[in-house]
Amino acid sequence: MVGECFQAEHLPYIVSKFEDYSPSALDRAAQEVLTALKEESAAVHNEADWKAFRDRWMARKNGILTQMNDAWLKSSPNTAKREVGQLVNALRSEVETIVERAKASVLPVPIAERAAKPQAVIQKQLSALDITLPGIRRPVGSRHPVLKAMDEVVGVFKAMGYSVEQGPEVETDYYNFEALNFPANHPARDTQDTIFIAGQDHKPSRDRLLLRTHTSPVQIRAMQKAPPPIRVICPGKVHRHDTPDASHSPLFHQIEGLAVDTNITFSDLKGTLDHAMKSLFGSSVKTRFYPSFFPFTEPSADVQISCPFCGGKGCRTCKQSGWIELLGCGMVDPNVFEFVRANGYDPKKISGFAFGMGVDRIAMLKYGIDDIQLLFQGDVRFLEQFA
Ligand code: DAH
Numbered sequence: 001m002v003g004e005c006f007q008a009e010h011l012p013y014i015v016s017k018f019e020d021y022s023p024s025a026l027d028r029a030a031q032e033v034l035t036a037l038k039e040e041s042a043a044v045h046n047e048a049d050w051k052a053f054r055d056r057w058m059a060r061k062n063g064i065l066t067q068m069n070d071a072w073l074k075s076s077p078n079t080a081k082r083e084v085g086q087l088v089n090a091l092r093s094e095v096e097t098i099v100e101r102a103k104a105s106v107l108p109v110p111i112a113e114r115a116a117k118p119q120a121v122i123q124k125q126l127s128a129l130d131i132t133l134p135g136i137r138r139p140v141g142s143r144h145p146v147l148k149a150m151d152e153v154v155g156v157f158k159a160m161g162y163s164v165e166q167g168p169e170v171e172t173d174y175y176n177f178e179a180l181n182f183p184a185n186h187p188a189r190d191t192q193d194t195i196f197i198a199g200q201d202h203k204p205s206r207d208r209l210l211l212r213t214h215t216s217p218v219q220i221r222a223m224q225k226a227p228p229p230i231r232v233i234c235p236g237k238v239h240r241h242d243t244p245d246a247s248h249s250p251l252f253h254q255i256e257g258l259a260v261d262t263n264i265t266f267s268d269l270k271g272t273l274d275h276a277m278k279s280l281f282g283s284s285v286k287t288r289f290y291p292s293f294f295p296f297t298e299p300s301a302d303v304q305i306s307c308p309f310c311g312g313k314g315c316r317t318c319k320q321s322g323w324i325e326l327l328g329c330g331m332v333d334p335n336v337f338e339f340v341r342a343n344g345y346d347p348k349k350i351s352g353f354a355f356g357m358g359v360d361r362i363a364m365l366k367y368g369i370d371d372i373q374l375l376f377q378g379d380v381r382f383l384e385q386f387a
Pocket of ligand 1: 213214215216256257294296297327328329330354355356357
């Protein structure tokens with residue numbers, strides 16, 4: 001195998017003993033070694049060549065370095081030991097360098113070393129990259145119909161000078177009920193099908209956490225933050241323990257509104273909501289208000305709009321009644337202001353109105369969706385219709 005490394009006319013290099021230790025003799029010996037080393041390394045073309053080359057020069061047993069040690073250094077007279085030692089050391093480091101270099105020329109570069117030479121790697125990758133291949137197209141997402149409807153409602157109220165306020169989805173009993181004038185154990189609480197967080201029996205009831213059942217608690221948080229006058233719109237998710245069907249979902253969305261100032265009247269409420277409904281469903285839509293009950297408003301009303309599909313004549317969507325119920329509203333109950341009186345809300349000096357509407361309902365009406373479940377199933381075929 002070793003023979004392959006040499007040109008035919010050369011005899012392989014052999015370490016022979018010195019006849020004299022003159023500087024010129026040492027020099028000649030060194031030249032011979034270096035010439036042989038370079039010639040043999042130039043003949044290394046693959047891994048097997050390299051291993052044979054390495055072993056011939058560096059094998060512990062009988063490699064050329066070992067032979068030099070034995071034949072030159074060990075047997076040299078004391079007077080020449082120093083020079084011969086220096087020569088052997090210099091040749092050893094030359095052999096090691098050339099053997100390493102020969103290795104790099106035939107063996108793949110280990111990953112750790114490759115990382116230290118990113119330029120070379122990038123070059124290699126670039127040459128494997130065909131920039132004329134078509135790219136991977138990723139489908140572009142679109143706004144969810146609920147968010148689209150929410151944005152639209154918020155936009156209508158922003159244009160009337162309302163600002164947007166948000167509150168937590170995990171709320172305390174105090175904000176969700178107590179400060180909104182739902183007395184403890186009052187039957188009005190039952191209508192809310194509340195989902196409570198477990199394991200809180202040790203806490204006073206006002207501190208117990210629940211998933212908010214409506215966005216109305218944000219009214220209280222907004223009034224605690226800023227004194228009157230105030231005009232806020234509060235969009236968000238709400239939760240109720242409802243069995244899912246075509247018109248119910250345990251998770252849905254509401255938008256709350258609140259306006260408080262001096263001399264706010266029920267007419268302001270009617271005018272504001274009538275304008276909002278016309279903006280959302282078309283200017284020919286009519287609104288009607290009829291009495292209702294909410295603990296936090298007095299008087300309270302439910303608002304219906306004339307059916308935008310049949311113009312009020314009666315159809316499947318409005319169940320032949322010509323009207324669709326869309327939201328609750330009323331004048332803020334003075335008892336609610338009592339909870340934020342210290343923040344500047346003296347019910348003797350100010351008044352306000354509030355309203356709350358279901359966004360999912362509005363989205364369903366606007367986009368002709370007949371099952372609320374479709375909004376939450378995440379079926380791309382359904383959602384991409386709104387892109
Ligand atoms: N929070 C009520 C609900 O979820 C909706 C509502 C009714 C909000 C009247 C109001 C309001 O602000 O004044 O059923």
